[in-house]
Amino acid sequence: MLVLTCPCCGATAEETELAPGGEAHIARVGPGADASAFEAYLFHRKNPRGVHFERWRHAHGCGKWFHAARNTVTLEVYGTYPAQTPEPPRELLEKIAAKVPGFDPEART
Known part of the structure; x- marks a missing residue:
């Protein structure tokens, strides 16, 4: 079972108490976007084997x-942070790099 700590209220919750929201840190498109940009926004997502950054509610x-x-392989949670954060915190990226061979924190920023 996946267990996450909500950084907003501090509660630790099982995945049954949470709602997944897909990939984090994606560029949202506005009403003026063309059809291909809107298609990419809706359907083209990363689905990596290993480290993944996600939105949860x-x-x-x-x-x-x-x-x-x-x-995504081991279900190990490296950390959580508020959704208003535009990119993963540097400390979290360094923590992941120390645990995951081959993870490049510079590739995320």
């Missing part, structure tokens, strides 16, 4: 959105 708690860094 604490649905049965505070109701706020947050981001989580986790490993």
Whole structure:
């Protein structure tokens, strides 16, 4: 079972209390975007084997959105941070780089 800590209220919750929101840190398109840009926004997502940055909502708690860094193979959670953060925190990227061979924190920023 996936267990995440909500950085907004501090509660630790199982995935049944959360709602997934897909990939984090993607560029959202506005109403003036052409059809191909809107298609890319809706359907073209990374689905990596390993480290992944995702959006989650604490649905049965505070109701706020947050981001989580986790490993899609082992389900290890490296950390969570508020959704208003434009990119993963440097400390979190360094923590992941120390644990995951071949992970390049510079490739994320």
